[in-house]
Amino acid sequence: MNDFIAARSQMALSLGFHIVFSCIGMVMPFFMAVAHYYWLKTHNVVYRNITKAWSKGVAIFFATGAVSGTVLSFELGLLWPTFMKHAGPIFGMPFSLEGTAFFIEAIALGFFLYGWNRFNPWFHWVTGLIVGISGLLSGILVVAANGWMNSPSGFDFVNGQYINVDPVKAMFNDAWFSQALHMCIAAFVSTGFAVAGIHALMILKGRNVAFHKKAFKIAAVFSAVFAVLQPISGDISAKDVSQRQPAKLAAMEAHFHTDKNVPLIIGGIPDVKNQKVDYAVKIPGLLSYMTKGDVNAEVKGLDSIPVEDHPPVAITHYAFQVMVGLGMLMLLIAVLYLIAILKKKDWLERKWLLKLFVTATPMGFIAVEAGWAVTEVGRQPWIIQGIMRTADAVTPMPGIHYSFYIFTAVYISLAIVVTFMLYRQIKMVGKLYDIPSGSDQLKV
């Protein structure tokens, strides 16, 4: 493995690891706030138990998310010093604001986790909500930084020099809105389906049904609503990409030849050498329509882009198919669930619905990882689209593959431990929360 590939793999691994925790960190506080709200309103102990059980889980995820995020802020420099040297002062604005958002999040979390029975209950509730809002805000800010890499703005690039720098313009680059919107929705979808799936499984197993049913409902409603919004926001993203990164769009769709009335390609195996896609389903005119709103519009293919600027077609294409495919599946489940709660209440008691949610448990997170692969791999060979190549940004230090192996080992063990702890946490639900009692049996 050469150093360049090792550096890219290490970056991808760290980000791919972090994103799972950040999605949970952004979304779980909202789920907890809902459960907490019901507890304060109805004084049904089950809701308090749900809030506490979730908050224990969140504390585990928060710590892991925080350390993996800290690692990232160093890794940007350790792996891409040339990039950070030039980009840092331009796209650093969101990071400096993000610091504030994280800080507020951490402080509010301190209040929330240790504040049971210590503060006015509604003050306590609000601190939980603040955890969620500031988490979401920090997510939006980091994605704005990533948007800048896709759509650099806020400076002029003259003879290799970055001049007239404007950090505010850089933050509000062309990509920030569509990416941040899509990412926030994705966080709700992925966490929602994961949480709903786990509780659905416990209901099917007949364990602590009163507890898991209520928990399931909160997560399922969130996930269903956002799963409906996701494709709409994905459509906005696709239009946006076709404007700012035609090469990425072409790679996503494995669209080799510039043409009018371009079909949307579903599935298929891209054959880069012969510039065609085998075994794909084609829907005539749809890609033209999706990107330009007109079935006859022209869509740029990879042939209009110099070969040395082509992103890896196969990975980008497969990743895009995976994301959209899973998005459609989740949309289907969401629609069924919405019909169930609005019209066909008897479906809610059926096993098949719960089973669908169980199968969907990992789907959201797989879609998130695939989506980021589209965004990041689709930007290659650029680290800053059109300005700086990834290969020119990498650290001169040799031997990065060792560091990649070590970090891989660490992340794999962390993933195992977190899963293991979550498993134990869920197994303990019966012991800790089964007998509803007014007394505070659980010390946080």
Next chain:
Amino acid sequence: MLYVVIVYLWAAILLYLLLGGADFGAGIIELFTSGANKKRTQKTMYKAIGPVWEANHMWLIITIVILFVGFPSIYSTMSVYLHIPLAIMLLGIIARGTAFTFRHYDAVVDDMQVVYSRIFVYSSFITPLFLGIIAGSAVSGQIDTHANTFLSAFIFSWLHLFSVSVGLFTVAICGFLAAVYLIGETDNKTDRNRYINKALIMNIAAVICGGLVFVAAYADEVPLTDWIFGNAAGITAICAATLSLLLLWYLLYKGKTRILRILAGFQVTMILLTTTFRHFPNIVILKNGGYLSLLEHRGYDKTINMLGMALLLGSIFILPALFYLIYSFQKKVESKEA
């Protein structure tokens, strides 16, 4: 605005050293505590640092963000030549943070606890050791931007007597801060005496390591004595720190917690001040005698201005909340004591 940013940078480093240091130190104390007392120490420690643990962590992130936004070439030079100690420190941070949380939140208490504890205490030692090594290397004049071998570019930049002794000194300071802090966090008499004892040992260790730093500076030709004794401010600060040491021993003997904490904080502040004051604004000193200066190697003016604004704005939101957090938990401890 540039100076606002620099003050924040310095303050973030100081706060990380004080608060994060006490946090690391708690693990170091645990490392040097045996058998039955271990459990008690863990309990006190969790009560003391649990609520603010996440917040402590943020000072390091702020330091890094200020560096890469405001002083990008300093950040990238350090990232390249100090890659290895930075990576080790990161591994330490991951191991420590997760082990601490896992230990507390694991729903089942069994042998895994021992594993978490072991990881926690060792990484509590390694992380500040490497933080110190990084700080020492930055000013040691061993970073060679023209090096042409792997060893001279990426290993000898940080592996030398001076930086390692700064690392050990940092560890001792962290242990000392934690012991002083823990004294006030328990109302059990024997525990108190144990922490007082630990504080004294750690303090002596710090003094010894401090001596070692001077010796190493001499051996590695780092003009440390010149930085500290070369001007009136440095001498005053170091004298204040030394004199307060006597006062500190007296207070330790008396067990006066609150003043003790302030004094310990004061000493560490003085140490950081003397070591940074003289070679300000140069925070990285290179082998060829060159410097990376906060004034010359700064980012664009507009960026610095925005960064300063963001920091000021952030403080308005954060500081009151942070104080309220600490205050509410302090109050709780006191009301329990009463």
